[in-house]
Amino acid sequence: MLTALLFSMAVTPSSSTADLILDAAERRAQSVGFNGFSYADIADELKVTTATIHYHFSAKSDLGADLLHRYAQRFREALADIIRREHSSVTQLRAYARLYEDVLSEGRLCLCGILAAEYETLPAQMREQIVAFFASNEAWLANVLQAGRERGELRFAGETRDHAMAIICGLEGALLVARAYGGVTRFRVAAEIVLSGAAPAVA
């Protein structure tokens, strides 16, 4: 363990080396992509050797799979939290978009968004995890949209699932484009239109 026992009672919660590696890898993956960082980059940051990383994640594909597993779990928790906190479909959608915005304000992208760009180069397991992420987001959004329509909070024509998909596409694209061109402000404007387009009553 990097964090000695001395620190285990400190205010800062002690993190295992494996967690610190995942944290560093996640930050880098959300910024430069999975192929954009090396074991050496993380090793340098954590002041360990690359062999240490191999000890915890024997292959980079394992690191990637663990990365996506943890990310998907955290995202699911965030979505459940939104349902607990917000009781109108309109504020739920806004909170959903806020999840994306917060990531961008740290100069990062959605992990699955940036990995979708690298999709063709990724191992099979990671591909499946990315697809599963989009599917579960679509399902969550479809629930929100459906409930909103039934309660009269939202109005839109056509399939609920299609609109859910369109929102994901709009937000992922806004993240991608706004990072290069326009920043957080532009993301916010685009996100507002994406939500209002799929659910006019939001505007």
Add this chain to the structure above:
Amino acid sequence: MLTALLFSMAVTPSSSTADLILDAAERRAQSVGFNGFSYADIADELKVTTATIHYHFSAKSDLGADLLHRYAQRFREALADIIRREHSSVTQLRAYARLYEDVLSEGRLCLCGILAAEYETLPAQMREQIVAFFASNEAWLANVLQAGRERGELRFAGETRDHAMAIICGLEGALLVARAYGGVTRFRVAAEIVLSGAAPAVA
């Protein structure tokens, strides 16, 4: 020249080696990204050595800049062509979305979309070219939207430029997500909603 003079009169138009290199690099960049292919990949495909590629593009950043220059030029021509061919803003928007769909149906993404994901790893010149691409697309779309609104073909609230941006984000995102999750059909559905959201009269 790879294509001997023998073929210069053939049905297939003769391409210089530099063009063939750009063609191969473009296909790969739109599939696996700029960092996802190497000089060796292209050299293998074209049955030349990597030194040949260096002869035409001394550094990979030069190749990237030329790639983006050519892509942006072709895109501009395609946009001018749409204005020439289509005379309603509704069909112009559809044709614009079709540009994206055609790329996806070949298993590729918009070059600037996929490079936007790699933005942090790219040389300065390429970054500027990517930003310029989005800016010129935004300007073109804003013109179409503005004219459509003035002619009563389109109806939407707020800034024209913001809606233009939202369309770009929606289509780029749909490309990204649909390649991994759902394919061309799903792209088409998402694109339809993106256009109808920014311009309700399209639906």
Add this chain to the structure above:
DNA sequence: TCGCACTTATCTACTAGTAAGTGAGTCGCA
């Protein structure tokens, strides 16, 4: 004979990955 388009051969830097070893700590047992 000049020079364009290209090859051969090579370089350094970096990639993921591995084998072997080390020191600290824990466990079971007499």
Add this chain to the structure above:
DNA sequence: TGCGACTCACTTACTAGTAGATAAGTGCGA
């Protein structure tokens, strides 16, 4: 209580392979 066996978390030192890049040389057509 003390000691050997063992495990955990790591390092050192290394590998094969690949990245972009370069210098020097070749062949062929104008």
